[in-house]
Amino acid sequence: MNSLGIVKRLQLGGDIDAYCGKCKEIREHVIAALSAQGAVERVQCRTCQSNHIYKEKQAKAASTRTSTRGSRKDTGSTAESSGPLRAYSMQEKFQIGDRVEHPKFGLGVVVESRSGKIDVKFGRELKILIHAG
Template structure:
């Protein structure tokens, strides 16, 4: 969306008329606003562009989140393609697991262990990355 051009009519709300009116665009005081005059009551008003900058930022943020999601899925797919030698084990809270083990989880499906700490493991599943407990014998 861009600003209505100077000397064009623009249909928008007039506070004084308390209804939508045609306004004659007078000037562009900034790159995101237009000064315009109601064609009925002659009231001057400044019309601002919708917050496209904020919208763009939101879209960008969403794009980054989407990229993060696809990144872990990319890792998952890559790992599964090259997982010929990795052991496959069913998840069990009491078991101690090692990095690069393929984990079969009843709820989350098949994942691989990206990091293993003393009592928890970071597992990359197809849909999400999860921290699970282990080694609780």
């Protein structure tokens, strides 16, 4: 039903407003396919000419997304860590279990040590860093 109260019948080749994933906006589309029940299945965007499944108008919902990245302050393995917190420096030598504070990655724990390199766990991420060992 439009603003005048007239019921619009959906038919092939007819116009309909739909969300276009390529344009990322609600645009005018041409109906390209209807289901047996008469529902719109596929449309073609009049702006970008892309064919896609019909998506009804979507209101912009408030984002409820949460961060999946671990906190920089939480190492997730405090039981393994030992000793005082040390600032990371390439000139320092680190051992397994040392707690490290990195200027970019935050707090971490050394989980592996080999010649010249250490594996440090920062939350859920594992980073390979250079050290003097």
